[in-house]
Amino acid sequence: MLELNWEGKSAAKKIVANIPFKILTLDEQISCGDKNSGNIIAQGDNLEVLKSLLPLYRGRVKCVYIDPPYNTGAAFENYSDNFPHSDWLSMMYPRLELLRDFLSDDGAIFISIDDNEQAYLKVVCDEIFGRNNFVATVIWERAYAPVNLKKHFSPSHDYIICYAKNFPNLICNGLTRSAEANSRYKNPDNDPRGTWTSSDLSVGPVIEDKIYEITTPSGRKIMPPSGYCWRLDKETFQKYVDDNRIWFGDNGNNVPRIKRFLSEVKQTVTPMTIWKYTEVGHSQDATKALKEIFDGQAVFTYPKPVDLIKRCFELYTDKNAIVLDSFAGSGTTAHAVINLNAEDGGNRKFILIEEKDYCKTITAERVRRVGGEFNFYRLGEKLIDAGKINSSLSFEDLAKFIWYGATGMPYLGRSDSALLGEYDGAAIYLLYGNNNDTLTKTIFSKLPHHDGEKIIYGSACRLSKYFLNEHKIIFRKLPKSLNMN
Numbered sequence: 001m002l003e004l005n006w007e008g009k010s011a012a013k014k015i016v017a018n019i020p021f022k023i024l025t026l027d028e029q030i031s032c033g034d035k036n037s038g039n040i041i042a043q044g045d046n047l048e049v050l051k052s053l054l055p056l057y058r059g060r061v062k063c064v065y066i067d068p069p070y071n072t073g074a075a076f077e078n079y080s081d082n083f084p085h086s087d088w089l090s091m092m093y094p095r096l097e098l099l100r101d102f103l104s105d106d107g108a109i110f111i112s113i114d115d116n117e118q119a120y121l122k123v124v125c126d127e128i129f130g131r132n133n134f135v136a137t138v139i140w141e142r143a144y145a146p147v148n149l150k151k152h153f154s155p156s157h158d159y160i161i162c163y164a165k166n167f168p169n170l171i172c173n174g175l176t177r178s179a180e181a182n183s184r185y186k187n188p189d190n191d192p193r194g195t196w197t198s199s200d201l202s203v204g205p206v207i208e209d210k211i212y213e214i215t216t217p218s219g220r221k222i223m224p225p226s227g228y229c230w231r232l233d234k235e236t237f238q239k240y241v242d243d244n245r246i247w248f249g250d251n252g253n254n255v256p257r258i259k260r261f262l263s264e265v266k267q268t269v270t271p272m273t274i275w276k277y278t279e280v281g282h283s284q285d286a287t288k289a290l291k292e293i294f295d296g297q298a299v300f301t302y303p304k305p306v307d308l309i310k311r312c313f314e315l316y317t318d319k320n321a322i323v324l325d326s327f328a329g330s331g332t333t334a335h336a337v338i339n340l341n342a343e344d345g346g347n348r349k350f351i352l353i354e355e356k357d358y359c360k361t362i363t364a365e366r367v368r369r370v371g372g373e374f375n376f377y378r379l380g381e382k383l384i385d386a387g388k389i390n391s392s393l394s395f396e397d398l399a400k401f402i403w404y405g406a407t408g409m410p411y412l413g414r415s416d417s418a419l420l421g422e423y424d425g426a427a428i429y430l431l432y433g434n435n436n437d438t439l440t441k442t443i444f445s446k447l448p449h450h451d452g453e454k455i456i457y458g459s460a461c462r463l464s465k466y467f468l469n470e471h472k473i474i475f476r477k478l479p480k481s482l483n484m485n
């Protein structure tokens, strides 16, 4: 396999395994609206936050959009964008690995980037996501006028690289046909099938059977142009005429054309790879729109336009999808989700991660101002410290990690009893808190019953090997058994 190498790559490949799981603590003051909205804004380094969210969301995210620092060498007002080239790649590598694990099998990731790193990023993505999962590189026209101070070219586009988790499973929704596209359909002959447009009846290269003379209603005789034939054979053409599907013009004297009814065309449009600012907005639009949300104050440099990110989600999310942005900046991704849900009655959820303190004052504040509901989390202490489970961890939170460690799957249960659930025929139990974390005969007798194998997590076990075998119990000692990598 062709691979990009850089100084520090082998270390970057080991990072994910060594990042500790941390507790995400809810900040109710900043959280907004319904506690069960399912939307999350988390402040912290995305490497750590992603790792800590993985037990809950592995394989459940339908669409990731990220807009990492482009490594332009600029020091932006809000965040730094100046890494040595190899450091930038080492920064991205483990994060992309984690993001891949969040994606569902029919999911997709979009990554905004410019020429500073796009070629390198593409090769790294080929390695992480698989070259056969490459979907497209979109060119977004981000500027509408040249900067004349530039000596050579004035860059007017960014790239958005798109990969599937598993390409054969990725389904593109297409883009909704615009009102403008529909307005090109007219009904000059009052056809009861509704509005239509017409397309050329001639086509190349020549197929001999499809060259024949057509007589128009006005009596004019017409042959296909030289080097062309008709699109339909003679018999099919006659059927089309009988069904009023051929248009000879208002006076019946024109070269015939095929009528295409709006009711019969696909209601969605396949996206092209150039996204013009007239369709999805440009950079200045985005800055202006954000300023308006913050009462005329310029709070963030270079946000993306809402419609740009909305288009990514329009293409690859269903109405109940979870989307994730781990470089959230001013929170455009949440805004795009809110707008898309409002348009199509969807119930998509968002997870945003931003490390800077403005996560509260800009990211969360913007989402609040545009009507979003969310729980706000901060990265807390390590789940396991000095060989002990962090005492501030609730039963509910530990249950998520236990389940993930045992099954590799996110925990979707209720965690309202020691029996967390069944997986592959085995019941998984957690003994934790209230001095109930030691497995004894009395404790065992009080556990909800399960006939088959029982995997019980706890801090100590006072049962004999014989008893364990007899009752099909596998005891896993905490915290040693909490292996979640």
Ligand SMILES: C[S@@+](CC[C@H](N)C(=O)[O-])C[C@H]1O[C@@H](n2cnc3c(N)ncnc32)[C@H](O)[C@@H]1O
Residues within 6 Å of the ligand: 044, 045, 046, 047, 067, 068, 069, 070, 078, 079, 300, 302, 303, 304, 305, 326, 327, 328, 329, 330, 331, 332, 333, 353, 354, 355, 356
């Ligand atoms: C280019 S901006 C994203 C802008 C965003 N798309 C918008 O429309 O506002 C990149 C953001 O990623 C954040 N960021 C960079 N490294 C990060 C990390 N390791 N963890 C979390 N956020 C990070 C930066 O602070 C910055 O806000």
